[in-house]
Amino acid sequence: MKKRLLYGLIFTIILATLMPFSASAAxxxxxxxxxxxxxxxxxxxxxxxxxxxxxxxxxxxxxxxxxxxxxxxxxxxxxxxxxxxxxxxxxxxxxxxxxxxxxxxxxxxxxxxxxxxxxxxxxxxxxxxxxxxxxxxxxxxxxxxxxxxxxxxxxxxxxxxxxxxDINQPNNLSAETVSQGIALNWDSVPDASSYNVKRATASGGPYTTIASVTAGTYYTDTNVTSGTTYYYVITSFVNGNESSASNEAYATPQAPENDRVLLTITLISGIEKEYDLSITEVNDFIAWYEEKASGTGTASYAIDKHDNNKGPYKSRKDYMIFDKIMTFEVSEYTPVQ
The missing domain is CATH 2.60.120.260 (Galactose-binding domain-like)
Structure with a gap:
């Protein structure tokens, strides 16, 4: 009987040492x-x-x-x-x-x-x-x-x-290739006064801020090169504090081989100018216009007249003055082969 008690005590001690210690939770x-x-x-x-x-x-x-x-x-x-x-x-x-x-x-x-x-x-x-x-x-x-x-x-x-x-982190950023470049969309952040659009040419960055969006939750990046993959993140500003970055989204713009664009510019004088251009040329024009509208860029933009040239000239260009432009229209088409 004493041996059984002794063996039982030893077994209990061994079992206690093998079991993990668990303090009583609060x-x-x-x-x-x-x-x-x-x-x-x-x-x-x-x-x-x-x-x-x-x-x-x-x-x-x-x-x-x-x-x-x-x-x-x-x-x-x-x-x-x-x-x-x-x-x-x-x-x-x-x-x-x-x-x-x-x-x-x-x-x-x-x-x-x-x-x-x-x-x-x-x-x-x-x-x-x-x-x-x-x-x-x-x-x-x-x-x-x-x-x-x-x-x-x-x-x-x-x-x-x-x-x-980070509760102010923008969510669900998406990137899609469109005719004008790469279109970005993301979810709205309550109380955000603006958003920074950041871009890189490698996944994970480093990112460079390319735009500040003060209205809406979308942006079209027109300053892109066909065949290059661009990676984007968005940050928000709430009460002057910048949030952490959103999810990363990417897209690779590809210029169609045959598509062309008719760019129709209406001047404040009422005169209309029409140009048959490549998509790349139109994107360059739109990028210049948006940069100038935001307060940067040159006052004028040169548009190559291509086959509209008359006379023995190597080239002819129309110089568009930003504050003379009232509206412009972009019409994409595929030439008949």
């Missing part, structure tokens, strides 16, 4: 001044956390010195928005009597509430936890009761290998 309502193993803490001041309403940053002192972001007046616009990549999320906040209203958290369109109310002030408390999310990107909106006079965020915990995403 639970909602518990103070959590630092992240636990398997989690990564992100401070409330991270630039990828967007605050709407009457928020201000505040530096604390005491046993748990840190910063918090809070509002002190009721507003229907008091909300927090961020995106992250991972499978789990924790919200770290204060608990106190001045937080009586429930807070709504919406993850990928699904909403629930959590409480930050307590009879005494406790800082850096785990107030909300969500596990088992699908591996990938998740959109999170924290909405405070419109009558609440105080609301706060201290930190966010996500997967140890997760990341907070």
């Amino acid at each position: 639970t909602v309502g518990q103070q959590l001044p630092t992240e636990e193993p398997g989690w990564h803490r992100i401070d409330d001041t991270d630039r990828n956390i967007l605050y709407y309403g009457n928020f201000a940053h505040h530096t604390l002192s005491g046993n748990y010195a840190n910063t918090e972001t809070y509002f002190t007046s009721a507003s229907s616009s008091n909300s927090i928005h961020f995106k992250f990549r991972g499978t789990k999320l924790r919200i770290i906040s204060n608990k106190y009597t001045i937080y009586p209203k429930p807070t709504t958290i919406t993850i990928d369109g699904s909403s629930e509430t959590y409480s930050t109310y307590d009879t005494k002030l406790t800082r850096m408390v785990l107030v909300y936890e969500k596990n088992g999310l699908t591996e990938g990107d998740h959109d999170v909106i924290i909405t405070f009761d419109p009558t609440a006079t105080y609301g706060q965020l201290d930190a966010i915990d996500i997967d140890a290998n997760g990341s907070l995403l």
Whole structure:
């Protein structure tokens, strides 16, 4: 009997040494001044956390010195928005009597509430936890009761290998070859004042900014060479801050072998000028016009008259003056063989 007890004790000790050590995980309502193993803490001041309403940053002192972001007046616009990549999320906040209203958290369109109310002030408390999310990107909106006079965020915990995403990053950039060059389109970013169009001749860059778009979410790059592959990314500007780059899109323009273009230019005097040109020549003209319209480029542009030349001349060119042009029309056709 004693031998059996001894053997059982030895077996238990060996089994305990072989099993991985697992500390008890924190639970909602518990103070959590630092992240636990398997989690990564992100401070409330991270630039990828967007605050709407009457928020201000505040530096604390005491046993748990840190910063918090809070509002002190009721507003229907008091909300927090961020995106992250991972499978789990924790919200770290204060608990106190001045937080009586429930807070709504919406993850990928699904909403629930959590409480930050307590009879005494406790800082850096785990107030909300969500596990088992699908591996990938998740959109999170924290909405405070419109009558609440105080609301706060201290930190966010996500997967140890997760990341907070740039919410102002443009998405779904596409590039398509068109007769005028390469047409780019992307999704709109809320509150963006402008977008930078960046181009490279190798995947991954380095990229050069070729245009700033202040209206719309599209751009046509006409300054291209047939047979060359161009790679593009887009960044947005929100409140003067430039976002991270969008997905990369690319296209390779190919000039049709036989297609020609009739370029009809109407001058402010009412006179019309018509030219039978190649697509490359028309693209060069459009590129000059757009550059001049944006404040750069030369005042005039020379158009080769080709077969319209009269007399024993080597060449004849019409020089178009930018501020004399009222409209122009581009008509592409395939010559009859």
